[in-house]
Structures are given as C-alpha cells and as structure tokens.
Amino acid sequence: MPIPNSAEGEGSVRLYGARQNNLKNIDVEFPRAALTVVTGVSGSGKSSLAFDTIYAEGQRRYVECVSTYAKQFLERLPRPDYDRVDGLAPALAIRQGAAAQTGRSTVGTVTEVADHLRLLLARVGETICAKCGTKVPRHSVDSVLEAILAREREEVTLWFELPAHPGETAKQLWARALARGFVRARSGSDAAPRSRKASASARTGWARLDEPPPRGLTLPIHVYVDRLLPAPENRTRLRESLEIAWREGHGRVFVESEAGETLCYHDGRTCERCGREFPEPLPQLFSFNSPYGACPECRGFGNVLTFTLRRVVPNPGKSVLEGALEPWANSWRAHFLPKLKTVSERYGIPLDRPFRSLSKDHRKILLEGAPGFRGVFPFLERLRAKSYKSSARFLVKHYQEAVLCATCGGNRLKPEALEVYVGGRNIAQLGAMTVGELRPFLADLRLDPMGEQVAATILAELRGRLEYLSETGLDYLTLDRPSKTLSGGEAQRIELANALGGSLSHALYVLDEPTVGLHPRDTERLIRVLRRLQGRKNTLLVVEHDPDVIQSADWILELGPGAGERGGRVLYQGPRELWPGGDLACSEWAGAVAEAAAEPYGRAKKAAWIEVRGAREHNLKGR
Ligand SMILES: [Zn+2]
Ligand SMILES: [Zn+2]
Known part of the structure; x- marks a missing residue:
C-alpha cells in the first residue's frame, strides 16, 4: 500500500525482502515521524521484523557514522537478512530490562537525576x-564583602597566602608572585602580631617583590593586594580587590586591621564553634562511586565482611573437642589442641561439653582470647591481614559474612557527605524520596537570590527529568532503588523517560511492549509520551498488543497468521483506520486469529484472509 507523503514530507521507511528468522521474504513500509504498531500473535515474527531487522540495521548504520572511539562502546550487530531498505534513520531500541544493570546503578544514576542532585548540593548545599x-x-x-563592610571601621589591608606547588621554595614563590603582577609580599613568619593589643603597625613587614627577597625568607608567602577604608563609597574597589585575593588565594582571603588583628575568610569548611574541618563539597563528595565520597570503612559497598559466630561455630551442639570451632577443627587441629587444653585447664573450660552449653565468659575466651591465648576471631583477623596467598584468602572468606557497615549505616557515604543539606535534606534523604515526592520538594525549594541564580540550570534539568519519569508512570520509584531490582517494564519506561530528556529528532525508536506491567490508567500517559517523541519528528515502531496503544497508532503492521514457521507474513499494513482488526472486539479478533493459526498452514492463511477481507469490506462500506 503506498503511503501518501505527509504534510511535513517525512516520507516512509521501505524494507524489501526481509528474511530474518521466520520472516517470509516480506516487503514492509511505514511512515516516518509517525507511530506504527507492529502486532500479531505471539511468535509471528514481530521481534524478528522490529528488532532483528529494522532496529539492527538502523543501529548498524548509526555505528558506521560515529567515531572509532565511540564504536567500541556500541553494540555491534551483523547485517540482518534482507534485500534493500530506504528511508531508515539511526535507530534506538527501548527494550524490556534494557537499563544499565551494573551492581551499583540506581534509578537516580541511570536517569542522571542523582548527578544533578549532587551538583545542586555542591553548589548551593549548606x-x-x-x-x-x-x-x-x-x-x-x-x-565576605558584606561582612567586611559591616565590621570594619578603619583602614584594612587585604592579602592572601599564595598556595605553594609541591616542592616549591619560598624564593620561587616570591618570583611567582611578582610574575603574577603583584607588588608587595612578606614572609608569613614576619607578619604583624595577630592581637588587637599589639601595637605593631600592619604597614610593617611588606617588602617590594621587584627587589631581592629578604634574607631567611620562609613559607608561607603573604601577598599584599590592597589597603583601603571599607566604606560604601569604596565598595567597587573593595570588591575588585577581594575578587583578586579570593581567586589567587584559592578561596582564602585575609583582612588585617590597622591594629594588626587578622581575620581569615574562606569558602567555609571549618565549624566556627567546634573547629571541625569539612571536605570541600565537590559533587564527588556525594557519590559512593568516588573515593572522595565513599565511606572509608566499607569503601562504598554499604556492608563489610565480618567474621561471624554463625560461620565460626556453625554447629554449637558440638563440643570443642568435636570441632565446634570450625577454623581449628581440621588442618589447624594439631596446632591448636595443646593451646586449647592449656587454656581449658587455666580457666576451667569443659572442652567436652557442647559449645552452646558453655558459660558466656568461657565462650568469650575461646572466641576473643585471653592473656597468653589468641582466640578464634583474632586468629582469623591476623590470617586476613597477611592473606596474600589465595588459599588463605579463601579460608578467611569462608568465615565472613556481609554485615551492614556501622560507620555509614549502609548508605555508603562518608559521614561528612551527609552533613550537607539542600532544603533541609541531605543526599541520602533526597535519594530515599520518590520521583513523585521530589518534584514538589524541588518546586518549593527556597534559596537565597545568589543560590537561585547558581542553581537555576541544575533545577531546570532536574525538573525536566523528573517530569518525564512521572509521565512514563514512574512516580512511585525512589531514586536509590537499585536498577537491577526493576521489572523489565519499569526499566524500559526509564529508558523512555531518558529518551524524552534527550533531544534526538529524526531518529527511529523501536519499543518492545511498553505497556507491560503498566497500570491501565497509565497507558494513556504512555501514549502521550510516545506522541511527544513523535512530535520531534522521531519515528516510532512499537511492538504491542495493548488495544489502547493500537487504537492510537497511525499505522498498523500485522504479522501472522501463526507462530514460527507458520508466521512471518504480512497480514495487514496500512493506516489504523482501515485495519480490519480495529473493528472487531479485541478478544474476538484474537480468537479468530488463534483459530486460524490452529489450522494447518495452507488453510490457516486462507481462513485469516477471509476474515480480514470481510471485515475490510464492511469497514469500507461504512465510510
Ligand atoms: Zn561544630
Ligand atoms: Zn560504610
């Protein structure tokens, strides 16, 4: 059936002589920038056509035009079995369970929502x-500008400490300060006393950089920037000088008063009350995949391998002599038996009684040791510490179990990462929110004007991604949900949301039953999502049985009539309005096809076509 060119002149995809798997040398055609549903009984060749032929070829062509570097990351596919194809665009498949399935990926990471939350915390977190x-x-x-204007009433000197490169000497630093265009500096050890009581003048100690450095110059080097009265009329100059000092001093600037009192302002990583220092809030701080953010105890795994009683004494009904302490029961028995006898005599531990009937103290001695006797746990710890040999490592592992990490409580991050908040929530609390909760939370987020400006693009990105997730019916997912626990349908809808978030146009999306596992009330939303993708001139090829999706398609490709060798033929291809299946109640149609499929091949084909033709005539008559 010829396809009239659409108003936009997008044309069609034409495939000739497709023979992949059970396809019977068929020709198909479907419009571009439209929604086409591929339907038919199970096993009729829908996937062979949509994925193994059309997607595979589209992907193959896409791979051909990317860089050699990118190629290594892409799925390489063999050329499918067909004669010719026209009008094919680069293809993307959105399949069941297609999301990244690495052990550490979560809903947040595969949708990049987590990346943007990290950025948000790094930029505007408190x-x-x-x-x-x-x-x-x-x-x-x-x-800092406001603080100085509010605080200082007399002239102040602004200076910064020039950060030294590793191994750089004071003399080299002096030369570097001159090269960067500064005029005066001093050695940190010559600085004026830092107490208001001291009467030394802040003017003292500064030497000209273009003269030979003072004798006995030591680190750190203070570099003079400006000296001025912090008054409203000097605001612009003060700001400019502060900016220079801030930039050159890597976010640390010193303000020295006439009396010699010096205040250090920096980008805020020391608690003013208790003096604790905090790591710089870089985005990596909020990621357990980065060594900078991962919990040091469990290295970002959330649990630690620990020797457990259950593993060490698997059968507490046994006595020690019967081998209750399993690590010492076999090859180590001869070595430890004399030691056990000694400790038993000293503390009166009955070695012939079941382990579980021993007193708490006795069990503790055996497990944790006593003076002159190393218990089972310390023995295993020591073995682990020097277990370079794989046999020893294997032995040690046998007695360990993964236990929730006590340092991070299983959230895998450094404790400091959890002390940074946006809107009163830290990264773990944000991650525990569902898509549906996070949307209003971010919409209601109030930041100061500066923060508002800094966060604007990040928030816009977040809003977009969350909206797409919501549109694909995933409001209920939490961001920290591991992606390997998602159902195939959920993973596919995440991919769909990502596709919406991307800006591809004129591409071919091939989808595999996107309604599987979807609540019927969300099907309509899903159709809107598909239409939005189509609105960007993308071509959609959807393998689907769902009557609502079929009803909203522009074009239908129906394969059949039976499964396997009895399928692989085109029963119908054309506009949805003319599709005979559309007029029958879905169950009736499916029943008719199934009945036909049950017949021997030759008759089945005939029977199905009779049904089709009758329905079409009826349909045409009605128009
Ligand atoms: Zn504190
Ligand atoms: Zn931990």
Whole structure:
C-alpha cells in the first residue's frame, strides 16, 4: 500500500525482502515521524521484523557514522537478512530490562537525576556540623564583602597566602608572585602580631617583590593586594580587590586591621564553634562511586565482611573437642589442641561439653582470647591481614559474612557527605524520596537570590527529568532503588523517560511492549509520551498488543497468521483506520486469529484472509 507523503514530507521507511528468522521474504513500509504498531500473535515474527531487522540495521548504520572511539562502546550487530531498505534513520531500541544493570546503578544514576542532585548540593548545599549543630558558613566574595563592610571601621589591608606547588621554595614563590603582577609580599613568619593589643603597625613587614627577597625568607608567602577604608563609597574597589585575593588565594582571603588583628575568610569548611574541618563539597563528595565520597570503612559497598559466630561455630551442639570451632577443627587441629587444653585447664573450660552449653565468659575466651591465648576471631583477623596467598584468602572468606557497615549505616557515604543539606535534606534523604515526592520538594525549594541564580540550570534539568519519569508512570520509584531490582517494564519506561530528556529528532525508536506491567490508567500517559517523541519528528515502531496503544497508532503492521514457521507474513499494513482488526472486539479478533493459526498452514492463511477481507469490506462500506 503506498503511503501518501505527509504534510511535513517525512516520507516512509521501505524494507524489501526481509528474511530474518521466520520472516517470509516480506516487503514492509511505514511512515516516518509517525507511530506504527507492529502486532500479531505471539511468535509471528514481530521481534524478528522490529528488532532483528529494522532496529539492527538502523543501529548498524548509526555505528558506521560515529567515531572509532565511540564504536567500541556500541553494540555491534551483523547485517540482518534482507534485500534493500530506504528511508531508515539511526535507530534506538527501548527494550524490556534494557537499563544499565551494573551492581551499583540506581534509578537516580541511570536517569542522571542523582548527578544533578549532587551538583545542586555542591553548589548551593549548606553544611551543618553534626557534632554541634552549627551552620558552617560558606563564604563567597559577596558575603565576605558584606561582612567586611559591616565590621570594619578603619583602614584594612587585604592579602592572601599564595598556595605553594609541591616542592616549591619560598624564593620561587616570591618570583611567582611578582610574575603574577603583584607588588608587595612578606614572609608569613614576619607578619604583624595577630592581637588587637599589639601595637605593631600592619604597614610593617611588606617588602617590594621587584627587589631581592629578604634574607631567611620562609613559607608561607603573604601577598599584599590592597589597603583601603571599607566604606560604601569604596565598595567597587573593595570588591575588585577581594575578587583578586579570593581567586589567587584559592578561596582564602585575609583582612588585617590597622591594629594588626587578622581575620581569615574562606569558602567555609571549618565549624566556627567546634573547629571541625569539612571536605570541600565537590559533587564527588556525594557519590559512593568516588573515593572522595565513599565511606572509608566499607569503601562504598554499604556492608563489610565480618567474621561471624554463625560461620565460626556453625554447629554449637558440638563440643570443642568435636570441632565446634570450625577454623581449628581440621588442618589447624594439631596446632591448636595443646593451646586449647592449656587454656581449658587455666580457666576451667569443659572442652567436652557442647559449645552452646558453655558459660558466656568461657565462650568469650575461646572466641576473643585471653592473656597468653589468641582466640578464634583474632586468629582469623591476623590470617586476613597477611592473606596474600589465595588459599588463605579463601579460608578467611569462608568465615565472613556481609554485615551492614556501622560507620555509614549502609548508605555508603562518608559521614561528612551527609552533613550537607539542600532544603533541609541531605543526599541520602533526597535519594530515599520518590520521583513523585521530589518534584514538589524541588518546586518549593527556597534559596537565597545568589543560590537561585547558581542553581537555576541544575533545577531546570532536574525538573525536566523528573517530569518525564512521572509521565512514563514512574512516580512511585525512589531514586536509590537499585536498577537491577526493576521489572523489565519499569526499566524500559526509564529508558523512555531518558529518551524524552534527550533531544534526538529524526531518529527511529523501536519499543518492545511498553505497556507491560503498566497500570491501565497509565497507558494513556504512555501514549502521550510516545506522541511527544513523535512530535520531534522521531519515528516510532512499537511492538504491542495493548488495544489502547493500537487504537492510537497511525499505522498498523500485522504479522501472522501463526507462530514460527507458520508466521512471518504480512497480514495487514496500512493506516489504523482501515485495519480490519480495529473493528472487531479485541478478544474476538484474537480468537479468530488463534483459530486460524490452529489450522494447518495452507488453510490457516486462507481462513485469516477471509476474515480480514470481510471485515475490510464492511469497514469500507461504512465510510
Ligand atoms: Zn561544630
Ligand atoms: Zn560504610
């Protein structure tokens, strides 16, 4: 059936002589920038056509036009069995369970929502010291400017400490300060006393950089930037000087008063009340996949391997002499038996009684040791510490179990990562939210004007991604849900949401039963999502049985009549309005096809076509 060119002139995809798997040398055609549903009984060749031929060829062509570097990451597919294809665009498959299935990936990571939340925390998060509950100030040039204007009434000197490269000497640093265009500097050890009581002038100690450095120059090197009265009329100059000092001093600037008192302003990583230091809130701090953010105890796994009683004494009904302490029961028995006898005599431990009937103290001695006797656990710990040999490692592993990490409580992050909040929530609390909860939370997020500006693009990205997830019916998923626990349908809808978030147009999306596992009320939403993708001039080829999806298609490709060798033929291809299956109640149609399929091949084909033709005539008459 010829396809009239659509108003946009998008044309069609034409495939000739498809013979992949059970396809019977068929020709198919479907419009571009439209929604086509491939339907038919199970095993009739829908996947052979949609995935093994059309997607495979589209993907193969796509791979041909990307860089050699990118090629290594893409699925390489052999050329499918067909004669010719026209109008094919680069193809993307959205399959059941297609999301990344690595052990550490979560809904948050595969949708990139987690990346953006990390950025948000890094840019506008506020650190609250967990020890004393104090908000750790986070200075910027602007906040320092306001602080100085509010505080200082006399002239101040602005300077910064030039950060030394590893191995750089004071003399080299002096030369570097000159090269960077500064005029005066001093050695940190010559600085004016830092107490208001001291009467030394802040003017002292500064030497010209273009003269030979003072004798006995030591680190650190203070570099002079400006000296001025912090008054409203000097605001612009103060700001400019602060910016220079802030930038050159890597976020640390010193303000020295006439009396010699010096205040250090920095980008805020020390608690003012208890003096605790905090790591710089880089985005990696909020990722357990990064060594910078991972819990040091469990290295980001959330649990640690620990020797457990259950493994060490698997059968507490046995006595020690019968081998209750399993690590010492076999090859180590001869070595440890004399030691056990000695400790038993000293503490009166009955070695011939079941382990479970021993007193708590006696069990503790055997397991944890006593003076002069190394217990089973310390023995295993020591073995682990020097277990370079794989046999020893294997032995040690046998007595270990994965136990929830006590340091991070299983959330896999450094404790400091959890002290940074946005809208009162840290990364773990944000991750535990569902898509449906996070959307209003971010919409209601109030930031200061500066933060608002900094976070605007990040928030826009987040809003978009969450909206797409919501549109594909995934409001109920939490971001920290491991992607390997998702159903095939959920993983596919995440891919669909990602496709919506991407900006591809003129591509071919091939989908595999996207309604599987979807609540019927969400099907309509799914159809809207498909239509949005189509609205960007993408071509959609959807393998589907769902009557609602079929009813909303532009074009139908029906394969059949039977399964396997009895399928692989085109029963119908054309506009949905003319499709005979569309007029019958779905069950009736499926029944007719199934009946036909049950017949021997030759008759089945005939029977199915008779049904089809009759229905079509009826349909045409009605128009
Ligand atoms: Zn504190
Ligand atoms: Zn941990």
